[in-house]
């Protein structure tokens with residue numbers, strides 16, 4: 001484990017206060033100090049290293065255990081707004097060196113201190129279409145390389161307003177680490193506005209679902225509001241988030257005083273709030289954002305020392321241990337807006353089937369006419385009917401699947417609250433969709449039909465973009481029909497995805513395949529029953545994974561009313577055996593008590609292949 005993660009595991013870590021407050025309070029000249037670019041404070045790393053180093057030293061003197069590098073706007077894209085893109089590496093490297101130089105000035109006391117490589121969001125929101133994922137990832141990668149060269153101890157992706165931007169920043173940092181053959185802890189701090197969501201509308205649970213799927217070591221909140229407005233969100237994280245927690249509020253909600261922004265919270269008030277978060281929510285890292293200065297940090301430092309020495313009068317300690325907390329991480333996927341649990345209480349996860357070029361004539365025609373509004377309306381209708389997530393498939397002979405999928409995802413991401421299930425056999429379609437999607441999607445699907453290579457490629461996507469995965473029981477011998485093969489491929493998929501890629505078992509959704517049992521062919525009569533038996537075994541042998549089916553396949557060949565009955569009855573039986581989700585047309589599903597008993601019985605006879613003696617003779 002890194003020294004930083006060891007530290008925050010055993011003691012609360014104090015970060016610094018704002019850089020901006022310090023810069024505003026200083027007498028800096030636009031031409032001389034900013035090289036004519038007044039809004040680019042990253043220039044100061046090169047033009048006024050003495051000033052930046054002094055700010056860091058002020059915070060260390062006030063008690064900080066770590067300072068953030070002056071690189072908030074240091075991604076290539078943000079620097080390009082000032083014509084400084086070519087200086088990305090130099091600026092980020094130099095900023096880290098300045099923080100290290102400040103630490104060196106305090107070497108005499110032997111304390112452990114850290115350099116936190118700050119990565120701000122930039123000015124463009126990918127979920128709103130301001131910038132494409134690829135450009136963002138490349139820009140963050142270059143910034144991260146500079147931070148690594150300057151020996152930052154940690155990456156801090158902060159003031160995040162868009163989960164898709166978080167993905168680009170995390171992946172940029174990961175690519176840089178791979179390039180430089182190094183691993184560093186990753187912190188992600190989101191900014192929850194007074195509206196209660198991130199700027200693009202994500203609530204804290206949606207944001208946490210995405211951040212968790214990317215493997216960040218610490219999640220926290222910073223900016224936008226003071227501690228008071230953060231309290232509910234911090235409390236949610238405390239109860240749910242499985243790893244380290246950080247809180248860096250502004251010095252209260254900004255107020256306008258005679259045309260100037262004023263942050264009202266005093267150092268004492270700030271410390272009281274943070275003391276409460278320490279005790280009630282078990283956070284690991286505290287510090288300040290806009291409006292906080294060295295007085296706030298000194299006050300937080302004094303509070304920490306007081307807490308550390310409450311029960312220990314003999315040896316003087318600097319930091320208390322983080323308060324114990326119990327959290328429960330619920331496996332989930334997410335749209336840009338909200339989290340949806342993969343295991344529903346007393347119900348299956350309903351995946352709407354109708355936004356599928358192969359599964360709905362209406363959708364296919366709307367897609368072919370490029371009537372995207374009609375396509376989006378079908379998505380919304382399915383949510384109104386009760387679908388928790390939506391399967392999206394745009395595979396249509398003669399059309400460009402990447403383009404159509406991109407059209408769909410870039411519309412749906414901002415207009416529907418349900419997470420998306422990206423249904424395509426084409427790798428490029430899956431990746432194009434994932435690059436557009438700020439939520440935590442579900443990839444539909446992987447299998448071993450052509451060996452493991454295609455599955456490897458899809459798992460790499462799932463890990464990179466943070467997605468759950470539907471995995472079909474198909475191998476090199478083809479689709480599994482009998483129980484033994486379904487179960488053994490399920491185990492192979494589990495091993496491949498969970499052991500091979502660290503996919504949480506709860507994010508693996510095994511699909512043991514539904515075939516129609518309505519062909520009249522003798523060979524097909526037992527297919528539904530075998531799938532039910534496979535569900536029962538898989539559920540027993542791999543209890544943590546999800547099990548889903550494309551339900552409507554079971555009844556291909558029957559007339560619509562009969563299909564609705566068979567689908568409903570089969571869903572009921574599959575759920576009782578352990579199925580946790582299904583791709584369905586939910587408004588056509590009826591609870592069994594609403595279906596006439598003789599129809600249920602007929603459907604069950606079909607499913608269990610119970611035939612009257614005459615029928616068997618025939």
Ligand code: THG
Nearest residue numbers: 353356359360361362445470511549550552553583
């Ligand atoms: N497993 C997984 N994904 C899947 C499937 C699966 N994706 C596609 C499919 N199978 C599930 N989706 C559907 C969607 C629609 C229908 C069946 C399965 C369907 N549609 C009617 C029809 O074709 O007759 C409605 C036609 C219409 O409205 O025009 O039956 O198994 N992982």
